[in-house]
Amino acid sequence: MTSSTTKPRTAGYSLIEIVFVLTLLAIFAAIANKLFVLSFFVKNDALYAGQSIAQNDAVIRLLRTDVWSASAIGSDSPDQAKIQMSDGSVIRWKLHVTTIDDETESHLMRTEIRDGVEIPGDPLWAPPGIGFEADGIGLRLTTETDTIRLTPIKYLLGEPGP
Numbered sequence: 001m002t003s004s005t006t007k008p009r010t011a012g013y014s015l016i017e018i019v020f021v022l023t024l025l026a027i028f029a030a031i032a033n034k035l036f037v038l039s040f041f042v043k044n045d046a047l048y049a050g051q052s053i054a055q056n057d058a059v060i061r062l063l064r065t066d067v068w069s070a071s072a073i074g075s076d077s078p079d080q081a082k083i084q085m086s087d088g089s090v091i092r093w094k095l096h097v098t099t100i101d102d103e104t105e106s107h108l109m110r111t112e113i114r115d116g117v118e119i120p121g122d123p124l125w126a127p128p129g130i131g132f133e134a135d136g137i138g139l140r141l142t143t144e145t146d147t148i149r150l151t152p153i154k155y156l157l158g159e160p161g162p
Contacts, residue, residue, distance in 0.1 A: 078131035
């Protein structure tokens with residue numbers, strides 16, 4: 001009688017199983033890292049978009065206030081507008097564009113001219129491609145995506161235009 005002795009199998013994992021599990025863990029870690037990085041990009045883009053919208057609204061609100069009480073509006077070029085107020089003062093809006101390291105940044109300067117004295121305001125953020133156009137009655141503000149027409153209250157109340 002011959003007896004064959006076989007080694008009893010011990011509890012554990014084979015090398016192939018360990019390599020397979022480690023490969024799966026590496027794939028999951030790579031995917032998790034990619035999702036983590038992309039979520040930061042989305043968060044930053046949303047933050048930038050929210051700030052841009054708030055800054056754009058602030059500029060339009062201030063410009064609308066100026067135009068609302070204007071007695072005359074003019075625009076010599078697309079980068080500036082002159083608003084004559086009923087008290088004789090003039091408010092000038094001018095676009096300034098600067099380019100640093102291939103990045104273009106634009107801002108608006110609002111300057112009030114009262115009795116010959118210029119009172120400059122703080123630079124205000126400007127959306128890309130902004131331009132002014134006086135149309136005889138109001139002011140047309142154009143950007144790359146929108147056109148906004150601002151009209152003084154006197155014309156809305158029925159006074160004849162120029």
